[in-house]
Amino acid sequence: MTKIDLRSDTVTKPVPEMREAIAQAEVGDDVYMEDHTIQKLQKTAADILGKESSLFVPSGSMGNQIAINVHTHPGDEVILDSECHIFNYEMGAMSAVSGVLPQPIETSKKYLPVPQVKKKVKPEQYYYSNTALITVENTNNRRGGTVYPSDKKEELIDFAKERNIPVHLDGARIFNASIATEKPVDKLVQGFDSVMVSLSKGLGAPVGSIIAGSNILIEKARRVRKILGGGMRQVGILGAAGLYALENHIDRLKKDHENARILARSLEDLDRTEVNEPETNIVMLTLKENSSDENEVVEKLKEKNILVGTMGPRRLRLVTHMGISEENVQEAAEAIKNILS
Numbered sequence: 079m080t081k082i083d084l085r086s087d088t089v090t091k092p093v094p095e096m097r098e099a100i101a102q103a104e105v106g107d108d109v110y111m112e113d114h115t116i117q118k119l120q121k122t123a124a125d126i127l128g129k130e131s132s133l134f135v136p137s138g139s140m141g142n143q144i145a146i147n148v149h150t151h152p153g154d155e156v157i158l159d160s161e162c163h164i165f166n167y168e169m170g171a172m173s174a175v176s177g178v179l180p181q182p183i184e185t186s187k188k189y190l191p192v193p194q195v196k197k198k199v200k201p202e203q204y205y206y207s208n209t210a211l212i213t214v215e216n217t218n219n220r221r222g223g224t225v226y227p228s229d230k231k232e233e234l235i236d237f238a239k240e241r242n243i244p245v246h247l248d249g250a251r252i253f254n255a256s257i258a259t260e261k262p263v264d265k266l267v268q269g270f271d272s273v274m275v276s277l278s279k280g281l282g283a284p285v286g287s288i289i290a291g292s293n294i295l296i297e298k299a300r301r302v303r304k305i306l307g308g309g310m311r312q313v314g315i316l317g318a319a320g321l322y323a324l325e326n327h328i329d330r331l332k333k334d335h336e337n338a339r340i341l342a343r344s345l346e347d348l349d350r351t352e353v354n355e356p357e358t359n360i361v362m363l364t365l366k367e368n369s370s371d372e373n374e375v376v377e378k379l380k381e382k383n384i385l386v387g388t389m390g391p392r393r394l395r396l397v398t399h400m401g402i403s404e405e406n407v408q409e410a411a412e413a414i415k416n417i418l419s
């Protein structure tokens with residue numbers, strides 16, 4: 079029986095062509111800045127993102143934390159969405175690594191409402207903490223792969239500029255947002271002082287993320303990466319996979335979005351659940367009160383070789399990616415219907 083793994087788009091494995099690119103990669107010592115493959119990747123990524131410069135980092139979490147460290151000083155505050163990855167899944171790293179405090183915003187919206195942000199910015203009296211950074215997540219994972227609306231982004235950036243507060247974008251899945259909205263990715267990241275994008279999710283590279291921004295920001299980021307132990311040597315091996323991903327795997331995200339819609343549609347008329355209308359590659363299935371326990375559903379699906387994730391009480395997350403075909407989502411939908419009806 080084939081395994082259908084819908085837990086995350088991080089489970090993708092390198093395709094043979096990507097492995098070939100890895101095998102052929104020219105490498106050098108990247109701490110000495112002599113790895114031409116990484117340099118090519120960083121140049122390509124900066125160009126695609128419309129930023130001056132970019133840096134390859136081992137993970138998205140490290141990329142976010144490097145950016146936070148560069149933008150802040152200990153004792154500062156960071157305004158963010160209470161439903162964002164940085165707040166929920168990075169183990170309090172901003173406090174542990176940079177000595178800064180998160181100021182989460184609670185909202186049911188898929189964006190940070192500027193009036194709420196305004197209230198969280200600390201006044202300038204010396205005895206307050208300094209509001210040093212705002213972070214945005216696009217697409218938003220916990221909200222179900224939602225796209226950050228463009229007009230709301232402009233509004234937030236205008237406000238931040240007026241107050242001189244930098245804004246960081248956690249764009250782990252920004253290419254999904256670009257494909258879903260048919261807007262070029264450089265437009266979606268325009269105005270952000272720093273951006274992190276993942277190569278290891280829907281784009282299918284085995285390891286790595288990129289952070290991008292101004293030349294000065296990336297120079298500082300390189301130092302912080304080294305402090306955190308993220309200075310790597312013949313890392314062109316991974317860079318080649320990242321380059322292959324950027325050159326070949328962006329447009330195919332469309333297929334993942336189609337499969338997510340097919341999956342959501344086939345689960346729509348289940349009485350005991352609610353399903354989101356996926357904007358990108360994430361399907362959120364919420365079990366109604368007094369329905370089944372989410373962990374029980376996960377276990378029953380596992381017996382059928384179908385893997386799904388949970389996202390808090392009564393919530394299941396199903397993510398489509400390049401390892402999932404239309405037949406796979408149909409099979410998964412049938413299995414879920416059998417369990418839940």
Ligand SMILES: *Cc1c(COP(=O)(O)O)cnc(C)c1O
Binds near residue numbers: 136138215248276
């Ligand atoms: C996965 C993810 C990250 C972290 O990336 P890792 O490479 O797993 O550390 C950050 N932000 C968002 C929104 C993510 O989905």
